[in-house]
Amino acid sequence: MNRGIVVYVVVAVVLIGGLFFILHRKSEPKIVMSETALKVNELHEKASQLVNSQQLIKARELYRDILTNYPDAENIASVQKELEHLNMELIFSKELWPEKSVMHEVGPGDTIGKIAKNYGTTVELLKKSNNLSGDVIRVGQKLRVWTGHFNVFVDKSQDILILKDGNEVIKVYDVSTGANNNTPVGTFKIISKLTDPVWFNKGAVVPPESPENVLGSRWLGFNIQGYGIHGTVDPETIGQQVTAGCVRMRNKEVEEIYSILPMGTEVVIVD
DSSP: OOHHHHHHHHHHHHHHHHHHHHHHHHHSOOOOOOHHHHHHHHHHHHHHHHHHTTOHHHHHHHHHHHHHHOTTOTTHHHHHHHHHHHHHHHHHSSSOOTTTEEEEEOOTTOOHHHHHHHHTOOHHHHHHHTTOSSSOOOTTOEEEEEOOOEEEEEETTTTEEEEEETTEEEEEEEOBEEGGGOSOOEEEEEEEEEESOOEEETTEEEOTTSTTOTTTTEEEEESSTTOEEEOOSOGGGTTSEEESSSEEOOHHHHHHHHTTOOTTOEEEEEO
16 A cells, blocks of 8 residues: 555544544533532531531531522532531530520539529530539539520321420431330420339339340330330331330430430420
8 A cells, every 4th residue: 555545544544533532522411510509519618617627606507508598409418417416516515505505603502413403404414515524513613504495306207306406406316116106196294214224014124234125225204104215225126116105216316315305305296
């Protein structure tokens, strides 16, 4: 074959291949983020930076901004979970949460129990949020005290428990409720709290350390005999209607709400 022809063919092939590549690239769809997605990402990034710098109140406002103004955002579920985690971190921290906590200066005659009762909170929360390892406090010491008003809402149709402060959702937990829909509906109050409860099962006394004790690590009893919120020895059943009528939670999660819910907390259960 003539050398000139060979060169011509090679050049033609290269040009055709290049043209095909260019046309193919132009035909590929370009991924362009919407203005809404860009705004959500910007707010989310700022919130994460604020959390890392321990500016929790400011971070919380940004998370709430996303949930309120961009409810259809692609990552809205993860934003909700991050806000719930932040809410709990704030509750247990010493940081003041406007309208939900105050600084109390310990006076003569004050005790941990008396302060908790006067403010309608728990000794456990008072100690955790002030890094107290014991019950000893001193006159003049400043303690961060929770002043919010927790309440609980249980939706049996979804097997969820919603921890609220007033009307504001703090955190949503997956739970188990009664088989055959036998968890009672209505408005109840927590009137008893037990750590590592004994289970009285049809006349038998089942100690807390027994694997047969279905109550788990905590019990929060209602003002209706035999019903309450408790932990579990079968965490794999969470999310199912399998209990004898009580509301069942994972031990770690029931321990969390146990430490912050005072006696008298309202619990609303609906179908």
